[in-house]
Amino acid sequence: MSDFPKFVEIREEGPREGFQIEPKVYPIEERVELINLLSDSGLKRIQVGSFVSPKYVPQMADTGTLFEKIKRVPGVEYTALWLNDKGFRKALTAHKVDIDPRLLFYPSNTFSLKNNNAPSMEMREKQRALVKMYKEEGHVVDSVYVMTAFGCNFEGNIPQSRVLEDFQFVLDLCKDENIPVPILTIADTMGWGNPEAVKRMIGAVRDLAPEARVGMHIHDTRGMGIANMYAALSMGVDMFESSIAGLGGCPFAGHGASRAAGNVCTEDAVFMCHELGIETGIDLNKLIKAAVKAEEIIGEPLMGRVMHSGGLDKYRKAG
Amino acid sequence: MSDFPKFVEIREEGPREGFQIEPKVYPIEERVELINLLSDSGLKRIQVGSFVSPKYVPQMADTGTLFEKIKRVPGVEYTALWLNDKGFRKALTAHKVDIDPRLLFYPSNTFSLKNNNAPSMEMREKQRALVKMYKEEGHVVDSVYVMTAFGCNFEGNIPQSRVLEDFQFVLDLCKDENIPVPILTIADTMGWGNPEAVKRMIGAVRDLAPEARVGMHIHDTRGMGIANMYAALSMGVDMFESSIAGLGGCPFAGHGASRAAGNVCTEDAVFMCHELGIETGIDLNKLIKAAVKAEEIIGEPLMGRVMHSGGLDKYRKAG
Numbered sequence: 001m002s003d004f005p006k007f008v009e010i011r012e013e014g015p016r017e018g019f020q021i022e023p024k025v026y027p028i029e030e031r032v033e034l035i036n037l038l039s040d041s042g043l044k045r046i047q048v049g050s051f052v053s054p055k056y057v058p059q060m061a062d063t064g065t066l067f068e069k070i071k072r073v074p075g076v077e078y079t080a081l082w083l084n085d086k087g088f089r090k091a092l093t094a095h096k097v098d099i100d101p102r103l104l105f106y107p108s109n110t111f112s113l114k115n116n117n118a119p120s121m122e123m124r125e126k127q128r129a130l131v132k133m134y135k136e137e138g139h140v141v142d143s144v145y146v147m148t149a150f151g152c153n154f155e156g157n158i159p160q161s162r163v164l165e166d167f168q169f170v171l172d173l174c175k176d177e178n179i180p181v182p183i184l185t186i187a188d189t190m191g192w193g194n195p196e197a198v199k200r201m202i203g204a205v206r207d208l209a210p211e212a213r214v215g216m217h218i219h220d221t222r223g224m225g226i227a228n229m230y231a232a233l234s235m236g237v238d239m240f241e242s243s244i245a246g247l248g249g250c251p252f253a254g255h256g257a258s259r260a261a262g263n264v265c266t267e268d269a270v271f272m273c274h275e276l277g278i279e280t281g282i283d284l285n286k287l288i289k290a291a292v293k294a295e296e297i298i299g300e301p302l303m304g305r306v307m308h309s310g311g312l313d314k315y316r317k318a319g
Numbered sequence: 320m321s322d323f324p325k326f327v328e329i330r331e332e333g334p335r336e337g338f339q340i341e342p343k344v345y346p347i348e349e350r351v352e353l354i355n356l357l358s359d360s361g362l363k364r365i366q367v368g369s370f371v372s373p374k375y376v377p378q379m380a381d382t383g384t385l386f387e388k389i390k391r392v393p394g395v396e397y398t399a400l401w402l403n404d405k406g407f408r409k410a411l412t413a414h415k416v417d418i419d420p421r422l423l424f425y426p427s428n429t430f431s432l433k434n435n436n437a438p439s440m441e442m443r444e445k446q447r448a449l450v451k452m453y454k455e456e457g458h459v460v461d462s463v464y465v466m467t468a469f470g471c472n473f474e475g476n477i478p479q480s481r482v483l484e485d486f487q488f489v490l491d492l493c494k495d496e497n498i499p500v501p502i503l504t505i506a507d508t509m510g511w512g513n514p515e516a517v518k519r520m521i522g523a524v525r526d527l528a529p530e531a532r533v534g535m536h537i538h539d540t541r542g543m544g545i546a547n548m549y550a551a552l553s554m555g556v557d558m559f560e561s562s563i564a565g566l567g568g569c570p571f572a573g574h575g576a577s578r579a580a581g582n583v584c585t586e587d588a589v590f591m592c593h594e595l596g597i598e599t600g601i602d603l604n605k606l607i608k609a610a611v612k613a614e615e616i617i618g619e620p621l622m623g624r625v626m627h628s629g630g631l632d633k634y635r636k637a638g
Contacts, residue, residue, distance in 0.1 A: 151631065151634070151635075152634075153634045154634075156634055156635045156636075157635060191624075191628060192631060194591060194594040194595055195546075195549050195591075195595075196595055197594075220624060221624065221628045222587065222590055222624050222625050222628050222630075222631075223545055223584060223587035223590065223591075223623070223624030223625060224545060224587075224590075224591060224594075226542055226543060226545060226546045227514075227545045227546040227548075227549040227591065229546075230514050230546040230549065230550070231549070261624045261627065261628065265542060268541065268542035268543075271541055271542065271543075272513060272514075272542075272543060272546065275513040275516070275543075276513060276514075276515055300620070301619070301620065303622070304542070305510075305539060305540065305541050305542030305580045306541050306542055308580065309510060309540045309541050309580065311541075312470065312511060312541075315470070315471075315472045315473075315475055316470075316475045316476060317475075
């Protein structure tokens with residue numbers, strides 16, 4: 001039954017996911033240092049910040065400057081998030097942003113309204129417009145996300161059929177626009193998934209698009225993050241998004257305290273992959289250094305485990 | 320492949336595991352209140368404290384008094400830990416301790432020396448003596464533990480064959496003494512396990528003793544706790560030991576800070592079981608109340624996730 005991949009791509013979202021949810025803006029020099037440590041770990045894609053409304057997300061207002069200040073490691077992509085055409089234009093004109101064009105889908109209408117001030121169906125049509133815009137600028141869609149794929153604190157359970165509808169829309173859109181099918185990413189934005197639900201969803205997405213690459217964006221809101229990732233790995237999923245030290249979280253996921261769990265933790269995820277014999281190209285000890293830096297910046301204990309216990313290499317050598 | 324049990328027994332170790340590792344002794348009234356909240360949740364077995372050396376573990380010196388002060392719920396067993404015959408005698412004479420006679424095995428000689436001041440083989444023979452003593456007092460061994468079953472910070476990887484040797488010793492002992500085979504509990508004392516290693520170990524223990532009940536004592540030291548439990552559930556394991564809010568940890572597991580991860584978190588574990596359709600007989604919301612109380616006592620954010628996010632019932636009703 002298990003079909004573990006040989007190599008897994010871990011995409012780091014901590015610098016964006018992590019600091020956008022914090023009530024204060026942390027010094028840019030500190031965030032630059034964190035990104036530089038992440039760059040040094042073997043991660044190949046780091047989401048530096050986002051080009052979104054500085055009115056609503058003041059923590060990300062200096063994303064442009066951040067891109068100017070970081071030290072770039074050849075072969076690492078430094079990306080940014082945007083939610084609409086305006087954000088995309090900002091990213092295009094900012095200093096050396098590696099463009100990873102995304103499409104975002106919202107099966108939960110309420111979440112769509114809260115996140116984008118537009119209903120689900122309008123957001124869907126906007127994705128069509130985005131594809132055309134990406135094309136005009138010479139970019140190909142890299143990944144698509146169906147958000148709150150397992151459930152939403154506003155609307156309850158999200159039926160699997162509703163998630164598949166959005167992915168089917170993507171497949172049709174790719175055909176219409178004659179572009180390759182991007183990574184189909186299942187996003188558990190509010191931490192509703194469990195390992196069996198994850199397996200069922202991946203199986204259903206595979207039935208819909210057997211040739212497509214499937215990814216997961218996992219939140220650890222209810223402690224299922226690593227177990228959900230394990231379930232996805234056992235189904236052959238080979239792209240995951242995570243946050244260093246477990247930084248971040250969805251601002252609407254219903255937990256007010258900043259220390260509530262955010263994304264699945266990068267170094268714990270990498271530790272698991274290595275223990276399962278799956279390569280990541282990442283140096284766990286360097287990742288732990290970055291996690292410790294993240295904790296130093298936030299100034300409170302973070303949720304990551306391996307950053308506090310260390311990996312096993314040094315004990316194995318001693319044994 | 321999956322063979323999930325219909326019902327899982329969760330045994331609570333937080334009041335003992337949780338406070339023994341803390342540098343200070345917390346007020347007894349607070350710990351009584353925590354135990355009373357746990358009693359109210361549907362848990363059927365709560366480890367209240369331990370009868371060990373007050374010189375080495377002063378945090379547990381008032382265990383006898385704790386047993387006098389708690390409010391007992393009929394049907395709930397209130398147990399204690401001991402490491403030798405002296406501790407067992409103390410438990411027998413203390414106020415209404417529910418005796419759950421255990422045997423402990425130490426494949427890591429160094430850990431055995433540090434924990435018991437005696438080497439592995441001597442500890443093994445002591446277990447034989449304990450069985451006889453339990454018998455004399457009219458008690459039957461309830462569960463046996465092979466500690467650091469996946470690895471040990473002192474000795475590195477523990478070979479599976481070494482763990483099986485200890486379980487084989489138990490099987491032979493049961494035959495010799497004509498007693499039923501107790502729960503064979505795999506204890507990942509220092510958090511070395513991963514889901515695949517867990518499956519392999521359970522499979523091997525099942526091969527050794529196909530009729531025996533298998534249990535797991537899981538530590539979340541490196542963030543694998545819930546994933547390891549999921550793996551064990553998928554192999555039909557139906558007894559787990561856990562700690563409310565994720566309290567506790569092994570004092571030798573190599574993480575000095577008190578906020579480093581301890582046992583797998585009870586309320587997160589129960590949340591997963593319920594989401595997988597496995598019954599526990601436990602009220603998750605009541606468990607969350609106990610977890611919040613534990614955090615209040617410790618006075619710092621604890622590692623549990625669901626205690627900070629809430630379960631899903633209220634959102635499902637709203638949806």
